[in-house]
Amino acid sequence: MTSYDDIELVVEGREPAAADVLLLTLRHPLGADLPAWEPGAHVDLLLGPGLERQYSLCSDPADRSAWRIAVLREPDGRGGSAHVHRRMREGDKVRAREPRNRFPLEPARRYRFVAGGIGITPILPMLAAADAAGADWTLLYGGRTRATMAFTGELARYGERVTLAPEDETGLLDLPPVLDGLPPGTLVYCCGPGPLLDAVEERCPPGLLRTERFRPKEQGSGTGGAFEVVLARSGRTLSVPPDMSVLDAVRGAGVEVLYSCTEGTCGTCETDVLEGEPDHRDSLLTEEERACGETMLICVSRCRGRRLVLDL
Numbered sequence: 374m375t376s377y378d379d380i381e382l383v384v385e386g387r388e389p390a391a392a393d394v395l396l397l398t399l400r401h402p403l404g405a406d407l408p409a410w411e412p413g414a415h416v417d418l419l420l421g422p423g424l425e426r427q428y429s430l431c432s433d434p435a436d437r438s439a440w441r442i443a444v445l446r447e448p449d450g451r452g453g454s455a456h457v458h459r460r461m462r463e464g465d466k467v468r469a470r471e472p473r474n475r476f477p478l479e480p481a482r483r484y485r486f487v488a489g490g491i492g493i494t495p496i497l498p499m500l501a502a503a504d505a506a507g508a509d510w511t512l513l514y515g516g517r518t519r520a521t522m523a524f525t526g527e528l529a530r531y532g533e534r535v536t537l538a539p540e541d542e543t544g545l546l547d548l549p550p551v552l553d554g555l556p557p558g559t560l561v562y563c564c565g566p567g568p569l570l571d572a573v574e575e576r577c578p579p580g581l582l583r584t585e586r587f588r589p590k591e592q593g594s595g596t597g598g599a600f601e602v603v604l605a606r607s608g609r610t611l612s613v614p615p616d617m618s619v620l621d622a623v624r625g626a627g628v629e630v631l632y633s634c635t636e637g638t639c640g641t642c643e644t645d646v647l648e649g650e651p652d653h654r655d656s657l658l659t660e661e662e663r664a665c666g667e668t669m670l671i672c673v674s675r676c677r678g679r680r681l682v683l684d685l
């Protein structure tokens with residue numbers, strides 16, 4: 374789907390991390406160091422033709438000898454998790470792109486982490502980093518039942534900083550004690566299902582929240598009208614009809630661009646905007662990034678006016 378370099382990995386370990394969650398350990402086939410990454414990063418696994426999925430790295434970034442990912446089986450998914458659960462075995466090869474990070478852990482004195490289900494994966498290395506930095510932090514971690522919650526054993530070492538909240542025991546996550554009256558210097562990191570992210574977004578004071586969505590956020594209906602896109606590097610002008618994405622228009626014109634999820638969650642297609650006002654429809658950019666309008670995710674976002682000039 375894209376042209377940039379990828380690397381070959383071998384599945385060295387495959388074990389259950391919780392009900393319906395498979396933990397894979399991936400290494401370089403020759404034992405070489407893997408590319409560096411930081412907490413919050415994900416890798417794109419190239420599982421097969423048209424089957425490319427993003428998984429958060431949940432190992433220790435200092436350990437360059439292996440990566441660890443946890444994959445939730447999603448019966449109603451689009452086939453990526455089923456492929457991993459059914460087909461991938463120890464010794465199998467899989468290609469991956471270098472880690473990218475759209476959910477970085479910014480320095481702060483205090484963190485409030487909130488994770489739901491498999492959303493614990495990017496948070497796990499963040500906890501270790503926050504702990505090593507001597508930050509004041511807590512984690513509220515929910516799941517359907519205790520058996521579905523991965524890494525509860527590893528989290529036990531953090532003692533009272535971690536609150537486990539299986540829904541069948543304690544109900545929905547109790548957000549007010551975590552999010553109300555946050556002292557200055559606090560950042561909130563949240564990853565999990567859409568309704569949890571929506572609830573945290575609603576409650577959290579503006580500017581303090583950092584999120585990552587695995588699924589696209591519900592957007593308003595309608596695709597908007599047609600507009601023009603000027604590709605600044607070649608000077609070409611393309612028409613984007615209402616039923617076509619900017620990405621498809623650009624690719625249709627034979628211009629090579631990077632993309633992966635095509636649903637506005639991964640950030641691969643992020644493109645600099647030189648003129649015009651994007652109509653942001655992604656689930657990734659922060660409010661500040663949207664407001665400044667310097668970039669857009671061209672797989673889903675459109676144009677508020679009649680013309681965009683892109684750095685392509």
Ligand code: FES
Nearest residue numbers: 633635640642672
């Ligand atoms: S391709 Fe993933 S955000 Fe556009």
